[in-house]
Amino acid sequence: MSHDRAFINNVTTRTIEISCGVIYDYRVKYNEFVELRKERREQQQRAYENQQKEIADAKEFIERFRYKPTKAVQVQSRIKMLEKIVPIEVDEVDNKTMRLKFPPAIRSGNYPVICEGVAKSYGDHTVFSGVDLTIKRGEKVAFVGRNGEGKTTLVKCIMGEIPFDGTLTIGHNIQIGYYAQNQAQLLDDEVTVHDTIDNVATGPIRTRINDILGAFMFGGEAGQKKVKVLSGGERSRLAMIRLLLTPNNLLILDEPTNHLDMASKDVLKEAIQAFDGTVIVVSHDREFLDGLVSKVYEFADGKVREHLGGIYDFLQKKNLDNLADIGRMKGAPAVQAAQDKASAGKDDYEARKEQERRKRKVQKKIDDCEKEVERISKEIKDIEEWLSTPTGAQNPAMFEAYGKLKNDLAEAEKRWEEAMIEGESL
Ligand SMILES: Nc1ncnc2c1ncn2[C@@H]1O[C@H](COP(=O)(O)OP(=O)(O)OP(=O)(O)O)[C@@H](O)[C@H]1O
Ligand SMILES: [Mg+2]
Numbered sequence: 001m002s003h004d005r006a007f008i009n010n011v012t013t014r015t016i017e018i019s020c021g022v023i024y025d026y027r028v029k030y031n032e033f034v035e036l037r038k039e040r041r042e043q044q045q046r047a048y049e050n051q052q053k054e055i056a057d058a059k060e061f062i063e064r065f066r067y068k069p070t071k072a073v074q075v076q077s078r079i080k081m082l083e084k085i086v087p088i089e090v091d092e093v094d095n096k097t098m099r100l101k102f103p104p105a106i107r108s109g110n111y112p113v114i115c116e117g118v119a120k121s122y123g124d125h126t127v128f129s130g131v132d133l134t135i136k137r138g139e140k141v142a143f144v145g146r147n148g149e150g151k152t153t154l155v156k157c158i159m160g161e162i163p164f165d166g167t168l169t170i171g172h173n174i175q176i177g178y179y180a181q182n183q184a185q186l187l188d189d190e191v192t193v194h195d196t197i198d199n200v201a202t203g204p205i206r207t208r209i210n211d212i213l214g215a216f217m218f219g220g221e222a223g224q225k226k227v228k229v230l231s232g233g234e235r236s237r238l239a240m241i242r243l244l245l246t247p248n249n250l251l252i253l254d255e256p257t258n259h260l261d262m263a264s265k266d267v268l269k270e271a272i273q274a275f276d277g278t279v280i281v282v283s284h285d286r287e288f289l290d291g292l293v294s295k296v297y298e299f300a301d302g303k304v305r306e307h308l309g310g311i312y313d314f315l316q317k318k319n320l321d322n323l324a325d326i327g328r329m330k331g332a333p334a335v336q337a338a339q340d341k342a343s344a345g346k347d348d349y350e351a352r353k354e355q356e357r358r359k360r361k362v363q364k365k366i367d368d369c370e371k372e373v374e375r376i377s378k379e380i381k382d383i384e385e386w387l388s389t390p391t392g393a394q395n396p397a398m399f400e401a402y403g404k405l406k407n408d409l410a411e412a413e414k415r416w417e418e419a420m421i422e423g424e425s426l
Contacts, residue, residue, distance in 0.1 A: 027072030042220035044090040047156035049217065053263055058082055064424050075419070100108050103203060104277045106248035109171030110137050112278045113158055113252045118166035120153055122349070123371065127153050131166070131304045137249075138274070140279040142289050142311060144323055145299030151282045154304070155180070155254055158280075165176050179240055179256050187235060187242075191229035193218050195239055196227060200244045234257035240268070249277040251253045258286050284321045321356055355426060362423040376409045 057193035058078040064073035072196065109219075112135055129152040135141060145153040157164045159178055187196060197209050203213070213223050216237055230238065236259045251272070257265050265288055272279055272292060283289055289296075289311040296307045296314040307314045383402045386395075 003276065006033050012190060038220075042089060045214075047218045048088045048090045051085070055082065055085065061421070073415075102244060102271060102277070103205070103247040105175050105249040106173055106276065108137055108175070108249040108278065111135070111169070111282070112137060112171040112174050114167075114169040114171075115154075116167040116169075118136055118154070118157060118164055118168055120150065120157060120162070120164045126302055127297065128302050128304055130164075133304065135278060135280065137171070137278055138276060139295060140281070140293045141295040141297060142293040143282040143297050143299060144284070144289075144314070145281060146309075149299035150302075150304075151299050152180075152254055154299075155252055155280070155282060158252065165268075168425050173209070174250050175248045177243050177246060177251045179243050179251070185235075187239060188228045189226065191227055192223065192225065193225050193230070193238055194223035197245065205245060212241060215267045216411060217261060231425065234347040237264070244268075244271055251277060251281075253280070253284045255284070256281065257283060257288050268411060284323045286315070289323075338352045359426045362419060362426060365419040366416065366423050369412060369419050372412045373409065373416055376405055376412055380405050 054329050058081055062078050062082075065075050068075075113133070114135075115131045115133045118131040120127045121129075131154065143154065145151055154163070155178075156162045157168060158170070159176070160170075163354060191199070194209065194213065195211065198206075201209055208224065213219065218234075218238070220240075227235065227238070238259075240256060253272075256268065260268065265285075269288060269292060272281075279293075281289065281293065283404075292309065293310060294308075294313060296309070296313070297319075298305045298307060307317065311323070313325070380402070383405065387398060387402065
């Protein structure tokens with residue numbers, strides 16, 4: 001209950017902290033206590049992140065192999081694991097009360113984006129045509145549709161990155177904040193995570209850089225990493241934070257939630273809700289879009305249709321439960337990272353070709369693994385038959401071989417499983 005640090009340090013040799021209803025007793029001075037508490041939080045944070053990843057992996061596995069009889073046992077064991085898991089809690093820092101407010105920007109014209117008869121073709125493949133849409137200042141809209149229906153393509157047209165037919169008018173005084181996958185490539189490799197943000201943050205938000213980094217899963221020492229060592233997902237996340245701290249009045253976010261966990265999605269969503277500019281979000285994430293957008297543009301069959309109302313109205317109208325039903329949800333993080341890599345420097349088309357090549361390679365791996373599993377299983381069966389005979393049962397070498405085969409089988413199954421996961425996610 002005292003706020004005088006020097007005083008506390010001189011009189012205490014023991015510090016008791018109450019956090020999230022748990023009492024922690026440290027037999028140290030206050031200064032050291034602060035240090036220890038920080039360490040403990042960092043440990044918790046790491047453990048929490050590991051656990052989240054474990055949970056996500058298990059859930060993904062269950063989804064993928066739910067209907068595969070050969071995987072029934074593994075699926076069951078993962079379901080059990082999930083039931084048993086005790087969620088790790090990270091002591092409260094400021095994350096829960098974290099409110100991100102976009103820096104103010106100049107007011108834009110009344111109509112940030114107007115499309116009139118916009119069309120885009122690659123060779124004789126027409127991605128879309130006859131696109132008419134008007135986005136007013138302050139509106140928040142979603143672009144939804146199956147993979148490959150042209151959402152990113154229209155975004156690129158709006159950004160003036162690719163040529164197109166028709167008329168596209170960008171309003172007055174528009175400052176666009178664009179979040180795309182290649183956004184992550186624009187970061188400076190030699191700078192740390194912390195400094196990347198420190199370099200763009202201005203105003204009162206500067207005092208909260210560490211909180212912001214923490215809220216987007218760069219807690220603790222992660223802030224000191226150089227950008228060049230970050231994974232594709234981490235780079236994307238960092239690019240997102242940077243965007244949030246730059247003044248804009250039109251945000252165009254192409255699948256912004258791909259690399260975020262639930263907590264950071266919430267922070268992002270609240271920030272967008274509080275943003276008084278105009279927003280276009282491309283997303284397959286129903287929960288994220290809910291309560292965020294008031295208009296939905298549906299991309300399908302070469303056309304773009306406008307639906308007034310939120311995402312639930314849209315789904316209801318379409319008789320869908322889920323956006324995944326009109327478009328497969330974007331794949332696992334691993335795929336995303338692979339796609340990020342694939343599209344770095346190349347265009348989508350090249351990336352897709354690369355994807356095809358990878359698919360064939362993985363399919364071959366799956367087939368090979370499957371054969372291997374079959375072969376070992378057969379050998380095991382043979383030995384089991386042997387072992388059930390009186391002579392076989394007395395042969396120690398046989399038992400040894402049997403044990404080894406069981407191990408081989410487990411390993412081969414693991415490889416098979418990994419190949420399948422890789423394959424399904426492509
Ligand atoms: N450079 C290119 N050359 C040829 N075709 C391309 C090129 N870029 C994109 N396409 C094609 O245009 C179509 C639309 O692609 P786009 O990336 O806009 O889809 P999307 O709706 O954003 O899909 P997703 O939900 O997967 O992100 C696809 O069929 C794609 O193969
Ligand atoms: Mg896209």
